[in-house]
Amino acid sequence: MVTALRKRLSVPLLLINLRSYVTIVKDFKGTVLIVSHEPEFYMDIADNIWNIEEWSTR
Numbered sequence: 388m389v390t391a392l393r394k395r396l397s398v399p400l401l402l403i404n405l406r407s408y409v410t411i412v413k414d415f416k417g418t419v420l421i422v423s424h425e426p427e428f429y430m431d432i433a434d435n436i437w438n439i440e441e442w443s444t445r
Contacts, residue, residue: 390443405428412419412432423429 409432421429
């Protein structure tokens, strides 16, 4: 996905604001796995949310 997005954008991904990321992800036609601690980023675009705070590797 990052490669496809970089081809679409003329600036590095880290310089894009949050609203632009949301727009790009909403427009993407494939599957996206987002790892984020910012609910305002993923709440409007996520179909499923997995909260892994209580998961353990033990």
